[in-house]
Amino acid sequence: xxxxxxxxxxxxxxxxxxxxxxxxxxxxxxxxxxxxxxxxxxxxxxxxxxxxxxxxxxxxxxxxxxxxxxxxxxxxxxxxxxxxxxxxxxxxxxxxxxxxxxxxxxxxxxxxxxxxxxxxxxxxxxxxxxxxxxxxxxx
Amino acid sequence: xxxxxxxxxxxxxxxxxxxxxxxxxxxxxxxxxxxxxxxxxxxxxxxxxxxxxxxxxxxxxxxxxxxxxxxxxxxxxxxxxxxxxxxxxxxxxxxxxxxxxxxxxxxxxxxxxxxxxxxxxxxxxxxxxxxxxxxxxxxxxxxxxxxxxxxxxxxxxxxxxxxxxxxxxxxxxxxxxxxxxxxxxxxxxxxxxxxxxxxxxxxxxxxxxxxxxxxxxxxxxxxxxxxxxxxxxxxxxxxxxxxxxxxxxxxxxxxxxxxxxxxxxxxxxxxxxxxxxxx
Numbered sequence: 001x002x003x004x005x006x007x008x009x010x011x012x013x014x015x016x017x018x019x020x021x022x023x024x025x026x027x028x029x030x031x032x033x034x035x036x037x038x039x040x041x042x043x044x045x046x047x048x049x050x051x052x053x054x055x056x057x058x059x060x061x062x063x064x065x066x067x068x069x070x071x072x073x074x075x076x077x078x079x080x081x082x083x084x085x086x087x088x089x090x091x092x093x094x095x096x097x098x099x100x101x102x103x104x105x106x107x108x109x110x111x112x113x114x115x116x117x118x119x120x121x122x123x124x125x126x127x128x129x130x131x132x133x134x135x136x137x138x139x
Numbered sequence: 140x141x142x143x144x145x146x147x148x149x150x151x152x153x154x155x156x157x158x159x160x161x162x163x164x165x166x167x168x169x170x171x172x173x174x175x176x177x178x179x180x181x182x183x184x185x186x187x188x189x190x191x192x193x194x195x196x197x198x199x200x201x202x203x204x205x206x207x208x209x210x211x212x213x214x215x216x217x218x219x220x221x222x223x224x225x226x227x228x229x230x231x232x233x234x235x236x237x238x239x240x241x242x243x244x245x246x247x248x249x250x251x252x253x254x255x256x257x258x259x260x261x262x263x264x265x266x267x268x269x270x271x272x273x274x275x276x277x278x279x280x281x282x283x284x285x286x287x288x289x290x291x292x293x294x295x296x297x298x299x300x301x302x303x304x305x306x307x308x309x310x311x312x313x314x315x316x317x318x319x320x321x322x323x324x325x326x327x328x329x330x331x332x333x334x335x336x337x338x339x340x341x342x343x344x345x346x347x348x349x350x351x352x353x354x355x356x357x358x359x360x361x362x363x364x365x366x367x368x369x370x371x372x373x374x375x376x377x378x379x380x381x382x383x384x385x386x387x388x389x390x391x392x393x394x395x396x397x398x399x400x401x402x403x404x405x406x407x408x409x410x411x412x413x414x415x416x417x418x
Contacts, residue, residue: 095241130166
C-alpha cells in the first residue's frame with residue numbers, strides 16, 4: 001500500500017512537471033516542427049550545408065519550374081509582397097495536392113542559398129468548400 | 140436481445156446509413172477533391188475518443204465519490220472503447236494523410252500527442268489487467284482515469300499551441316465554421332451517427348463487464364479483459380485515385396466498428412454460456 005502511494009505521488013509529480021512544461025515552458029526550437037522562411041534565413045548560420053531541417057511556407061504563385069528530377073520553386077513566408085522567401089529545389093515527384101499557392105513543409109538541407117529538399121509534405125488548411133467558390137489562400 | 144435492447148442498434152444503423160449517404164452526397168472539396176470525404180469518418184472517430192475519455196473521467200470521479208462497482212465498469216468500458224476510437228482515428232488519419240500530405244505518418248505535434256494519448260490509455264487498460272483485487276483495481280484506475288484526461292485538451296489544443304502540419308480546428312473555433320454548409324451538415328450527421336454507434340459499443344462493453352463480474356463472483360476466477368485494436372493498414376505505393384482512398388478509409392472505419400461490436404457480442408455470449416455451465 002505504501003509503495004503504491006509512493007508510485008502515485010511519483011506519477012502525479014511527473015505528470016505535473018510535464019503539464020507545467022507544456023503550458024509554461026519556453027519550449028526550445030528543437031520542438032518546433034518546421035521553421036518559417038524568415039526564421040530559416042535568419043538562422044542560416046546555425047545549419048551548415050548538409051544538416052537537415054524542415055522549412056514550411058507557401059509555394060509562391062508563378063515560381064514553379066519543372067526540372068528533370070523534380071521541381072524548383074520559391075517558398076514564401078506569407079502572401080503579402082515583401083515577405084521572406086527561400087529558393088527551394090525538390091527532388092522527386094511532388095505530392096498529389098501540390099500546386100502554386102499551397103502550404104508545404106520541405107525536409108532537406110541547405111546548399112548555398114538554395115534549400116535542397118527530398119521530402120515534401122502538403123499542408124492543407126482548415127477551410128473546406130465546394131470547387132466553384134474558389135475561396136481561400138490556395139487557388 | 141429484447142425489443143428495447145434492439146432499438147438503439149436499429150436507430151444507430153439507420154443513422155449510419157443516413158450519415159454515409161450524406162458523406163457521399165456532399166460536394167468534393169475545392170482543394171482535396173473526393174479525399175475530403177475521409178473527414179466524415181476521421182473527425183467522428185477522434186471526437187468519440189475524446190467523449191469516451193470524458194466518460195471515463197466522470198465515471199472515475201463517480202467511483203471515487205460513491206464507490207459503486209457500476210461506475211468502475213463504465214470507466215473501464217469507456218476507456219477501452221476510447222482506445223478503439225483513438226486507434227481508428229489514427230488509422231483513418233493515416234489513410235487521409237498519405238494522399239493529401241504525402242506521408243502515412245510524420246512527427247507532427249498533433250499526431251505525437253494523439254499517439255501519446257493512445258498509449259496512456261493502453262496503459263490504463265494494462266493497469267486494470269495487472270491488478271487482481273477489484274477494489275484496489277477500481278481505486279488505482281479511477282485515479283489514473285482522472286489524471287490521464289489531461290491528455291485530451293492537450294491533443295485538442297496541440298494544433299493551436301505548436302506549428303503543425305495538421306490543420307487547426309474547423310468547427311470548434313470561434314465564429315462561423317470555415318466549411319461549406321452542406322459539408323458541415325454531412326459532418327454533423329456523421330458525428331451523430333458515430334455517437335450512436337459509440338453508445339451501442341459502450342453499452343455492449345458495459346454489459347460484457349457486468350457479465351464477467353457476475354461470472355467472476357460465481358466461480359471466483361479472473362476473466363481476462365483484452366483491448367481490441369486496429370492498426371493502420373499497409374497500402375499500395377503508386378498514385379491511386381481519390382475514390383480508392385475514400386473506399387479504403389470507409390472500409391477500415393465500418394469494418395473496424397462492425398468487427399469490434401461482433402467481438403463484444405461474441406464475448407458476452409461466451410461469458411453467459413460459461414455462467415450457465417458453472418450453475
